Amino acid sequence: MPVSRFGFAGAALLALTAPQASAQAPPPDEFYKGKTLQMLIGFQAGTGYDTYARTLARHIGKHLPGNPTVVPSNMTGAGGLVAANHIYNVAPKDGTVIGIFNRSTILDPLFGAPEAKFDALKYLWIGSMGPEVSVCISWAKSPFKTWQDLFDQEFIAAATSFSADTGVYPTVFNTVLGTKMKVITGYRGGPEMSLAIEKGEAHGRCGWSWTAVKSTKPEWLTNKSIHVLMQAGLEKSPDLPDVPLVLDIAKTERQRMILTLAFAPQAIAWPFVGPPGLPAERQQMLRQAFDAALRDPELLAEAKKLSLDIDPMSGGEVEKIVAGLYQTPADVVAEVRGIMRPVQK
Numbered sequence: 001m002p003v004s005r006f007g008f009a010g011a012a013l014l015a016l017t018a019p020q021a022s023a024q025a026p027p028p029d030e031f032y033k034g035k036t037l038q039m040l041i042g043f044q045a046g047t048g049y050d051t052y053a054r055t056l057a058r059h060i061g062k063h064l065p066g067n068p069t070v071v072p073s074n075m076t077g078a079g080g081l082v083a084a085n086h087i088y089n090v091a092p093k094d095g096t097v098i099g100i101f102n103r104s105t106i107l108d109p110l111f112g113a114p115e116a117k118f119d120a121l122k123y124l125w126i127g128s129m130g131p132e133v134s135v136c137i138s139w140a141k142s143p144f145k146t147w148q149d150l151f152d153q154e155f156i157a158a159a160t161s162f163s164a165d166t167g168v169y170p171t172v173f174n175t176v177l178g179t180k181m182k183v184i185t186g187y188r189g190g191p192e193m194s195l196a197i198e199k200g201e202a203h204g205r206c207g208w209s210w211t212a213v214k215s216t217k218p219e220w221l222t223n224k225s226i227h228v229l230m231q232a233g234l235e236k237s238p239d240l241p242d243v244p245l246v247l248d249i250a251k252t253e254r255q256r257m258i259l260t261l262a263f264a265p266q267a268i269a270w271p272f273v274g275p276p277g278l279p280a281e282r283q284q285m286l287r288q289a290f291d292a293a294l295r296d297p298e299l300l301a302e303a304k305k306l307s308l309d310i311d312p313m314s315g316g317e318v319e320k321i322v323a324g325l326y327q328t329p330a331d332v333v334a335e336v337r338g339i340m341r342p343v344q345k
Contacts, residue, residue: 031095031282033066040087040099041072042080044189048212050074051306052129052270053100056290059299063289068096076189079164080105081115088118091275095282098126098274103265104165106322111337113163121326124274124283125318127290130311132211132269133233134165135243136173137226138204139197147230147244150179158193158202159185165207166193168340169232172262173206173246175339176255181206190216204229209269210237214307232259233266261328261336268318287315 039057043049054072061070075083080102091097108116136157138144144155150173159166162185170181184202187193194217196202210231213221220226231237232246246263250256274286293299294312303310313321 029065031066032064032068032285035066035068035096037061037064037068037070037095038091038097039070039072040075040083040091040097042075042077042083042099042101042105044076044191045074046216047190048209048215049080049100049102049270051212051215052308053272055299055302055306055308056129056272056293058302059296060289060293063292063296064285075099078115079161079167081108081163085115085117087273087275088123093275093277095274095278095286098272098286100270100272102164103132103269103271104168106265106268106271107261107325107340108163110326110328110333111341113341115163119276120322122276124276124278124286125315125322126272126274126286127294127315128268128272128313128318129270129294130211130309130313131233131235131267132209132309133231133235133237133240133245133266134169134207134263135210135213135231135240136169136204136206136229137208137213138229139200140225140227141200142203144203144229145227147249150181150229151177153180155179155181155204156202157181157183158187158196158205159183159207160187160189160193161185163341166205167207168262169207172259172339176258176262177246177249207232210239211269211307211309214239218307232263234260234263257332258336258339261325261332262340264321264325268313268321271318290315 039053041050041053057070057072061068075086083099084101084105087097087099106120109120143153157170161167167183167185170183173179174181187196193205197204228240228243230244230246231240236245247256247259250259272290291314294310300310
């Protein structure tokens with residue numbers, strides 16, 4: 001997938017040097033034999049991240065030499081940050097632990113977030129299962145029918161935390177565009193937020209991956225239970241040609257620059273990583289197995305049944321995008337940081 005399609009104008013796309021393999025490492029074809037590959041998922045069961053990860057987990061093992069057993073497990077907390085820190089700092093650096101966390105978490109070190117105990121440029125980026133847009137949805141019985149309504153009255157948005165997409169995105173919309181969203185945090189994950197919306201505790205939710213809407217709440221679409229108000233990302237979803245993209249709502253070029261950085265992680269929506277320092281041959285094995293799994297007819301057939309959009313990016317492509325984000329001009333980073341990661345008083 002060409003990186004240029006996402007419009008990173010002027011960004012330096014850097015390739016990182018892979019660590020050298022240890023001389024004592026087992027032969028590549030023997031390392032995974034009889035072993036378990038743990039796949040950490042930084043979110044609650046039933047979320048889009050969980051669905052994507054478990055789909056991959058059912059197929060990637062057969063594409064690794066030695067065919068290890070792949071065991072997915074949920075490590076929730078702080079919008080995926082707990083899992084991100086664990087993979088980087090605690091997980092064994094031998095290729096037996098990989099994982100997925102919130103795509104926006106990759107911006108935390110760029111913004112100087114002290115709770116982010118990792119260097120995004122040093123992960124092994126294994127690949128992404130595709131780009132994405134996130135949407136703002138409202139319950140059909142609420143007063144919010146179109147995106148213009150978000151400027152006229154207070155919209156109660158359900159969120160897991162202020163650092164997760166469900167909390168960050170409404171904050172960005174309020175600050176940059178002038179919407180009137182009140183974020184209510186504390187929900188443990190997607191299922192709880194959905195229940196709150198159905199019960200009328202919240203008008204809706206923002207920062208929700210469109211693919212996750214389709215895969216986890218298809219009945220809401222079939223029954224027209226919700227309105228899709230707008231979409232956030234670098235490109236529109238083909239499914240939503242008439243729903244405005246947030247970049248098109250922006251009124252100035254500066255607003256577009258801010259929104260582009262804020263939503264650039266959508267380009268690598270379902271990112272899988274390994275810890276830094278993996279032996280070079282194991283890095284190659286994991287990346288090759290990921291690429292092969294995403295071409296596997298059985299995985300693709302399963303994804304179709306689950307309404308998962310698959311448009312994979314290689315680990316090298318993801319690595320270049322992440323590196324490009326870290327070349328963003330400092331003044332733009334500072335402004336976006338002030339919006340997305342404000343200093344708590």
